[in-house]
Structures are given as structure tokens and as C-alpha cells.
Amino acid sequence: xxxYHLTHLKQLESEAIFIMREVASQFEKPVLLFSGxxxxxxxxxxxxxxxxxxxxxxxxxxxDTGHNFSETIDFRDKLVEKTGAKLIVRxxxxxxxxxxxxxxxxxxxxxxxxxxxxxxxxxxxxQFDAAFGGARRDEEKARAKERFFSHRDEFGQWDPKNxxxxxxxxxNGRKHPGEHFRVFPLSNWTEMDVWQYIALExxxxxxxxxxxxxxxxxxxxxxxxxxxxxxxxxNEQYEQRQIRFRTVGDMTCTGAVESAxxxxxxxxxxxxxxxxxxxxxxxxxxxxxxxxxxxKKQGYF
Numbered sequence: 001x002x003x004y005h006l007t008h009l010k011q012l013e014s015e016a017i018f019i020m021r022e023v024a025s026q027f028e029k030p031v032l033l034f035s036g037x038x039x040x041x042x043x044x045x046x047x048x049x050x051x052x053x054x055x056x057x058x059x060x061x062x063x064d065t066g067h068n069f070s071e072t073i074d075f076r077d078k079l080v081e082k083t084g085a086k087l088i089v090r091x092x093x094x095x096x097x098x099x100x101x102x103x104x105x106x107x108x109x110x111x112x113x114x115x116x117x118x119x120x121x122x123x124x125x126x127q128f129d130a131a132f133g134g135a136r137r138d139e140e141k142a143r144a145k146e147r148f149f150s151h152r153d154e155f156g157q158w159d160p161k162n163x164x165x166x167x168x169x170x171x172n173g174r175k176h177p178g179e180h181f182r183v184f185p186l187s188n189w190t191e192m193d194v195w196q197y198i199a200l201e202x203x204x205x206x207x208x209x210x211x212x213x214x215x216x217x218x219x220x221x222x223x224x225x226x227x228x229x230x231x232x233x234x235n236e237q238y239e240q241r242q243i244r245f246r247t248v249g250d251m252t253c254t255g256a257v258e259s260a261x262x263x264x265x266x267x268x269x270x271x272x273x274x275x276x277x278x279x280x281x282x283x284x285x286x287x288x289x290x291x292x293x294x295x296k297k298q299g300y301f
Contacts, residue, residue, distance in 0.1 A: 009197050013046065016185035019148055020050040020132070022171050023183050024057060027130040030183075031088070033119075034060040036072040036079075037248040038205055039134030039186060042194055044083060045201055046185060047132075059086040061131075063119050065111040066093045067229050067250045075206040090122040107231040112250045123180060130181045138190045148187055154178035191246075192271050199264045209267065211244045211259045222255035246271075 023030050032047060034040045047056045062076060080087045092111045095101040100121065101114040123131060135146065147163045149171045175181065186194070198205060215226040215238040224230055226238050229252050243256035244267075261267045 006200070009193065009200055012189055012193055013049070013197070015188065016046045017050040018169065019171070019183060019185040020047055023130050023132070024051070026171070027181070029126065029128050030058040030130040030132065031061045031123075031126070031128045032056070032058060032132040033134070034062050034076065034087070035134075035248060036062070036068075036076040036206060037134070038194055038198060038209065039136065041079070041203055041205060042189075042197055043132060043134050043185065044079065044085070045203060048083065056083065056085050058132075059088050061088040061090070061122060063115045063122065064089050064091045064093075065115060065250045066091060067111055067227070067252055069206070069208055069225075069245075069248060069251060069254075071206045071208045072248050075204075079204075088122070088126070090118050090125075092118050094118070095121065107233050109229070110250055110252045112253055128180060129175065130183055132183050132185065134186055135184050136186050136189050136191070136194070146182075146184055146187065148184055150182040150184065151175070152180050152182060158182075192268070195264065195268050195271055199268065206248065208245045208248065211242055211262050211266075213240055214243055214256070215239065216241050216243060216256055222253075223257070224253075225251055225256060227251045 032040070032043060034044065044056070044060070047058075051057055060080065064073075076087075079085075092101060092114045095114065095118045096103055101117045103109055103114075104111070122128075137146070150158060151163060152158055154176070189197075197203075216223040217226070217230070217232060217236050217238050219233075219236065223241065223243060232238075241256075241258055242260060244259040244261055245254060245256050248254060259270060261270045
């Protein structure tokens, strides 16, 4: 990695650490939303650096759909044990059992959207006033409308037309009772930046990010991994392919890509040549042109 990339990454790191320290100074009860994916792994490392030598001063929280890849859950528990961070887990399954959320129907019902209900309930339960997220502006067009400090009203909803100006690294965290903020320290990062930072920091990541053989079904040009949550349609059948995942999430909507990348360096080269964003393989984002924006307005991550 040349000196330009090192300087670029250090600038991004410094900016993200500044944001995290701003949150710690302005808010009483922050939380870091943790999925076990690469972006949230980078967020944990940044939080460690921001408050070293003290421990991370806020908990991690995972909103568990119950449809996660086992590799991700195993990695989550391993990382929490290694860092000594406090982990809070709230389950979409519990929201369904309580009648707050309704399971989708169909051959591969996704719980991705249902996470919003569980997340908002958890924020209210613990009275969190700021929630760190790992979203980046290059992921999806709705993400590009976010600010570093993203205001949410008393219902947890986001209004893209009612965001506050952010000039000269001045961030306005004022809020009324019941309101909260989502905070995105990685806003100016790209997928490439994340992978280069993982390489620079020698961070461990879940094995599903690397090439491996897995049974998948091609549904609307999205390669979905075989699981008990997917019902095959018509003449569909599973086939063994060499794949990896660029993003992790609900197994019912997270698509794989065919790949032989077996190292971080291989992944970096692959990302450099990619012509589709990592969320291009997310089936839930293809449900409509404004799928992500609609979910975000309702309180999604």
C-alpha cells in the first residue's frame, strides 16, 4: 500500500474518530449497531482507537433476524469476547411473537425490513439517544442523502429534507425528548477504503467474505445461499458454486458473487474491478426503486 493510500486512510480514520468523540461528548447513551459485517468490524476498531486505553464506553447492539449466517454469529461472539465490549442482542423473532411484527409470506420471506420494529423498540427500551451505524454514501443512493448526524423524530423516522447543515466539522446534536440520532462515521469511506483499512489494521473478518464452495440458487440474478428459510420455485434447483459474500445480512436476501478471492489482497483487486455496488446483490433492495429510502424513512438503519 503506497504512501497516498496510507495518508488517505489515516485522514478517514481521524475523521471517524473525531465523530465518535463528538458523540461521546454530546450524548448521554450512545450505542454501536453491530451486524458482524466488515463495516461494523471497522467501527469497533475505530471505537477502540478513539477511547484507548479505556474500553469502548458504549455497548454494541445486534438486531438479530434469526436468519443470519452462522459464520457471522460465531464471529460476533468471538469479537465481543476478544474486545471485552458489552453486547446487547434483540430478536426479530421476539417482535413477531409479541405481535409487533408480521412475518412475510412467500417462498423466501425476508425479515430484513422487520428489523426496524425491533430496533426502534430496543432504542426506546434502553433510552439510547445516539446509534452509530456503519452506512457509507457509496452503498446506495438513499445513503448519499444522510449527514454524519442523522436526526430521527420521536417515532424514529427519518426525513431527508429536514437534516441539519454540517459546516466546518460542527455537528448539532440538539434534540427534543424522545428523538434520537443515527451517526455515520464512515460516511466518506468507500467499500475500497474499508477493505484497505482492514488490510492495514490486519483485522479478522467472517470466513464468508472469502471464496468457498456453497450451494446456491439463482433467483432473479441474485445467488441466494441454501437455507431452511428459502423455498424453491418451479424448476429452481440448488447448484454448487465457488462464491463469497460482499455484504452480510439476512440469508433470504443477501446475494453472493462468484469469486476465487481467498485473501484480503484478492478481495481488494476484485473490488477495484467491480462495476456494481456491494448492495447490488441484495434482493430486498430490488423490490422497488426507492426500497432503501422507504425503509429508512420508517426507521431502518
